[in-house]
Amino acid sequence: MFKFFNHIIASTWKETLLLRRDKAGLLVLFFxxxxxxxxxxxxxxxxxxxxxxKKSAILFLDQDHGQIATRLRQSLHDSKRVTLVxxxxxxxxxxxxxxxxxxxxxxxxxIIPEGTSTRLEARxxxxxAADAPSGKASDGDLILxxxxxxxxxxxxxxxxxxxxxxxxxxxMELKVKALQENVAVLLAGQQMMMGGGGKKPDLGLTHxxxxxxxISEEQAGSKREESAPSAVQHNIPAWALFGLFFTCIPLAxxxxxxxxxxxxxxxxxxxxxxxxxxxGKIIGYVGVCFSQILxxxxxxxxxxxxxxxxxxxxxxxxxxxxxxxxxxSLAACGYGVLLGSVCTSLEQASMFGSISIVITAALGGxxxxxxxxxxxxxxxxxxxPLNWGLSAYQDVLxxxxxxxxxxxxxxxxxxxxxxxxxxxWWLNRRSQ
Amino acid sequence: xxxxxxxxxxxxxxxxQWCHESxxxxxxxxxxxxxxxxxIEVDSLVKIYKNATxxxxxxxxxxxxxxxxxxxxxxxxxxxxxALSIITGLLAPDSGSVTILGLRLDRHxxxxxxxxxxxxxxxALYENLTATENLVFFGRLYGLAGRELQTEIDRxxxxxxxxxxxxxxxxxxxxxxxxxxxxxxxxxxxxxxxxLDEPTVGIDAQSRQLIHERLTDLNRQGxxxxxxxHYMEEAQELCSHVGIIDDGRIIQQGRTMDLTRQQGFNxxxxxxxxxxxKKLRDV
Ligand SMILES: Nc1ncnc2c1ncn2[C@@H]1O[C@H](COP(=O)(O)OP(=O)(O)O)[C@@H](O)[C@H]1O
Ligand SMILES: [Mg+2]
Numbered sequence: 276m277f278k279f280f281n282h283i284i285a286s287t288w289k290e291t292l293l294l295r296r297d298k299a300g301l302l303v304l305f306f307x308x309x310x311x312x313x314x315x316x317x318x319x320x321x322x323x324x325x326x327x328x329k330k331s332a333i334l335f336l337d338q339d340h341g342q343i344a345t346r347l348r349q350s351l352h353d354s355k356r357v358t359l360v361x362x363x364x365x366x367x368x369x370x371x372x373x374x375x376x377x378x379x380x381x382x383x384x385x386i387i388p389e390g391t392s393t394r395l396e397a398r399x400x401x402x403x404a405a406d407a408p409s410g411k412a413s414d415g416d417l418i419l420x421x422x423x424x425x426x427x428x429x430x431x432x433x434x435x436x437x438x439x440x441x442x443x444x445x446x447m448e449l450k451v452k453a454l455q456e457n458v459a460v461l462l463a464g465q466q467m468m469m470g471g472g473g474k475k476p477d478l479g480l481t482h483x484x485x486x487x488x489x490i491s492e493e494q495a496g497s498k499r500e501e502s503a504p505s506a507v508q509h510n511i512p513a514w515a516l517f518g519l520f521f522t523c524i525p526l527a528x529x530x531x532x533x534x535x536x537x538x539x540x541x542x543x544x545x546x547x548x549x550x551x552x553x554x555g556k557i558i559g560y561v562g563v564c565f566s567q568i569l570x571x572x573x574x575x576x577x578x579x580x581x582x583x584x585x586x587x588x589x590x591x592x593x594x595x596x597x598x599x600x601x602x603x604s605l606a607a608c609g610y611g612v613l614l615g616s617v618c619t620s621l622e623q624a625s626m627f628g629s630i631s632i633v634i635t636a637a638l639g640g641x642x643x644x645x646x647x648x649x650x651x652x653x654x655x656x657x658x659x660p661l662n663w664g665l666s667a668y669q670d671v672l673x674x675x676x677x678x679x680x681x682x683x684x685x686x687x688x689x690x691x692x693x694x695x696x697x698x699x700w701w702l703n704r705r706s707q
Numbered sequence: 708x709x710x711x712x713x714x715x716x717x718x719x720x721x722x723x724q725w726c727h728e729s730x731x732x733x734x735x736x737x738x739x740x741x742x743x744x745x746x747i748e749v750d751s752l753v754k755i756y757k758n759a760t761x762x763x764x765x766x767x768x769x770x771x772x773x774x775x776x777x778x779x780x781x782x783x784x785x786x787x788x789x790a791l792s793i794i795t796g797l798l799a800p801d802s803g804s805v806t807i808l809g810l811r812l813d814r815h816x817x818x819x820x821x822x823x824x825x826x827x828x829x830x831a832l833y834e835n836l837t838a839t840e841n842l843v844f845f846g847r848l849y850g851l852a853g854r855e856l857q858t859e860i861d862r863x864x865x866x867x868x869x870x871x872x873x874x875x876x877x878x879x880x881x882x883x884x885x886x887x888x889x890x891x892x893x894x895x896x897x898x899x900x901x902x903l904d905e906p907t908v909g910i911d912a913q914s915r916q917l918i919h920e921r922l923t924d925l926n927r928q929g930x931x932x933x934x935x936x937h938y939m940e941e942a943q944e945l946c947s948h949v950g951i952i953d954d955g956r957i958i959q960q961g962r963t964m965d966l967t968r969q970q971g972f973n974x975x976x977x978x979x980x981x982x983x984x985k986k987l988r989d990v
Contacts, residue, residue, distance in 0.1 A: 278850055285847035289833070289840075296835045296876075532834075537827030541892065544795045546820035547848050706757075 286555020308518025341392020512668035526611030564604035752803035778946030824898035883914025
């Protein structure tokens with residue numbers, strides 16, 4: 276056992292030395308994700324609409340059963356960009372709906388509280404009634420909107436704007452109607468009071484500008500959730516993951532150098548287990564992965580604010596984040612070992628490795644969040660290891676999930692690692 | 708620290724002896740006498756590579772006396788590397804058996820591995836590590852550490868005259884220096900049997916001469932050497948025994964002197980061509 280650990284240490288030491296000297300490789304590993312995360316985040320922050328084509332799922336909880344719901348539903352339908360999922364306001368409770376949005380099942384939840392329509396109608400009625408009290412009306416009703424903490428700000432503001440426009444229209448229409456009905460009475464009354472003086476009659480038109488219905492944006496996340504969901508919170512883990520998976524290429528390269536020279540032959544004639552050598556190698560590369568993540572996190576935390584972007588925060592979720600990072604690093608290493616076993620040259624490994632990572636990253640939601648993808652792609656996305664890693668990161672960063680809650684993704688990542696190691700082992704045996 | 712080092716090294720020796728004894732107890736008296744002098748006994752190895760039609764080894768049998776300098780001679784593609792790979796446990800044969808220092812290879816691989824060293828045909832060095840770092844890595848895998856490792860590295864570097872270049876990266880070495888370092892790495896831990904697969908291919912005359920001298924020294928100190936080459940002059944000069952291999956089987960083997968004289972040739976070169984013919988072997 277002591278010897279086994281000694282071999283692991285020797286192997287890690289050797290791998291670290293070699294890595295430190297591969298300046299070009301390190302430059303790519305660290306520079307590429309750093310540059311990508313800065314550029315992409317700067318670009319995305321300025322996009323108001325994240326995607327024009329795709330439909331997002333909106334949870335619609337109507338507890339009111341009045342005309343506001345009918346009208347809002349209509350205008351959301353018309354906007355074609357969203358799919359409405361109706362919940363029966365009579366059976367589903369409000370906190371239940373909120374929980375579904377918080378879990379990320381739906382991107383938006385719209386709740387129309389009971390009695391909103393009747394109250395609004397009644398108030399408009401009184402506003403323009405002849406005996407209406409002058410001055411500002413009291414605060415109006417709220418329509419509650421909950422957002423999945425994972426949605427990007429562009430999407431968020433798009434939805435809010437659409438809802439605001441819809442409520443404004445409803446309100447306006449009701450007010451104009453009330454005004455029309457009362458205008459004759461109002462005019463007569465005013466003239467009587469003024470005694471035919473030159474002053475313009477007050478029809479209560481200032482009430483037209485008042486908002487009686489307010490869209491209230493609520494926080495769906497847990498109480499201790501302070502992190503503002505933004506492109507930053509999405510992009511930092513996403514691009515850190517992207518860069519991290521690229522370590523599989525130098526790892527495959529180091530295996531290929533050993534296999535294609537006499538080194539592997541010499542090692543195999545020594546009284547050592549190849550498992551200890553492999554563990555040592557993987558430890559070295561997991562170290563690289565962690566350095567990459569650290570670099571990206573530091574960029575997000577310290578550099579982003581100087582570029583006018585929000586700072587990336589981990590909100591004290593250090594332990595789950597380290598656990599996720601470890602699982603992702605292992606998954607990347609497993610892929611590297613497989614590449615090193617399947618490919619015959621470093622060129623092959625780099626080509627195949629980088630293309631496959633870009634594809635898996637795109638599928639996994641690094642470029643575009645999975646919820647913004649078409650339905651088929653969303654389902655395919657579930658097969659990408661980068662998706663498992665990313666969704667685990669986001670669950671922790673945005674939804675405050677515990678390790679137990681993300682254990683599914685963690686297990687998938689570890690299983691991916693182990694299965695790829697087994698396949699590599701089998702391939703190596705077969706090649707004899 | 709010292710204790711731990713010993714722990715790293717001694718259990719193998721003990722278990723090796725234990726195995727040796729238990730086997731000898733079963734073996735007959737004459738067998739025991741033989742196994743004391745025979746370092747390597749190879750019996751009817753057959754190896755057909757995947758996707759190959761002709762066998763790389765075809766009933767390959769060989770016997771090497773302990774303490775000898777054995778040259779395995781053959782043209783390109785004769786099966787020399789394949790034979791060494793099987794004898795050092797890298798490759799499993801399709802059939803046949805290998806016994807090293809009285810231990811069956813298929814049953815006692817780990818014990819045997821502590822007794823043998825291999826200098827592969829392809830360089831087995833990390834180009835981006837210095838000479839010392841390469842040796843430190845391989846030495847640590849043999850369980851060496853601290854002062855012991857340091858002395859062993861010094862010995863190996865001095866042996867191949869690379870002390871001056873010890874802190875230079877291998878990538879800056881000439882072909883001859885790399886070959887010498889490759890040899891150094893195989894000598895770490897002082898194996899009883901050292902296998903060398905064409906260790907002098909493509910290097911300068913001085914390096915070649917130095918390697919020749921060093922190998923002769925090593926052999927005098929008691930190391931059994933198995934040396935493959937296709938340079939006949941080299942074999943004539945160095946080897947006490949030779950085996951000539953072609954088409955995956957040993958065609959002639961014996962003491963170098965006896966073999967040439969018996970067959971009525973002046974030197975090994977003539978004998979070699981009379982056996983293998985002059986047809987070109989391009990593989
Ligand atoms: N990995 C392999 N796969 C298939 N054939 C091989 C492999 N290695 C060697 N051979 C074939 O086996 C034969 C013996 O090769 P080798 O042992 O390398 O010869 P030598 O070392 O004497 O030049 C050759 O015909 C060679 O082409
Ligand atoms: Mg060869």
